[in-house]
Amino acid sequence: MIHDFKKELKRVKQEICAFVLRHGYQYDGKSKWTIRYMNWIRELEMSEIQRETLNEYIAEMENLNDKINRFMNRIDEMYQSERYHEKVSKLRCFKGIETFAAMTIQVETADFERFPSAKAYASYTGLTTGEHSSGDKNNRIGITKQGNTVIRKTLVECAQSLVKGNVYAKKSQGLKSRQKGMDVNIIAYADKATERLKKKYQKLIERNVPRNKAIVAVARELACFIWGMETGNIH
DSSP: OHHHHHHHHHHHHHHHHHHHHHTTOOOOSSOSSSHHHHHHHHTOOOOHHHHHHHHHHHHHHHHHHHHHHHHHHHHHHHHTSTTTHHHHHHHTTSTTOOHHHHHHHHHHHOOGGGSSSHHHHHHHHTOSEEEEEETTEEEEEEEOOOSOHHHHHHHHHHHHHHTOSOTTOOOOHHHHHHHTTSOHHHHHHHHHHHHHHHHHHHHHHHTTOOHHHHHHHHHHHHHHHHHHHHHTOOO
16 A cells, blocks of 8 residues: 555655646755755745645645655554564665565565575566577566566565665665674675675676666566575575
8 A cells, every 4th residue: 555655645746846847936956855845835926726736736745645654654563563573674684675675575475485496486576587489499578577566566676776886885874773683694695685786787787788677687686585584595
């Protein structure tokens, strides 16, 4: 449900931007959706009907933000429970995987042990490439997109975050905080995954592989690392 709210929030924000631009207003700041930007939006001189329309958009946006925040708080409560805390904490050690993504992957997968291999789990996510066979020829086609759509989209989003920055960039404070107190072997495994996946992404980009395909390739291998983490195959 939270994915639906985020999708709707993105739509409303786009409508606000389009509405403001359509009526001749251009924001001169660097970043939108900051306090400064919202103050600018609220202080625009408009006709009564224009202001009323814009205020409706803003109210809808704030309502969606409230819903998302409530769900995020509820997810954090679930994460703290005995059922999820240990498993989700392991996933949070990966760069690009924070609480919401980790909880999504854990809940949607339920039991990683039911997959005999990392490849089997990647196949479950729909991130493995398909094949078209004709006679003696086997042609690789795009990812199958069969399996769990929610996990697949979540992994792609995580991969997009993971590949940011250079290979040997220092860990963010957020990642350090998530890894604090975790077993050194778990941290080492997660860090190894980050380094390997960043290198993989850079090599693909250098070979002029389209960015979206490179991200999917990273997401597919990230799924394999996640399977290893959750099944104890981290060596």
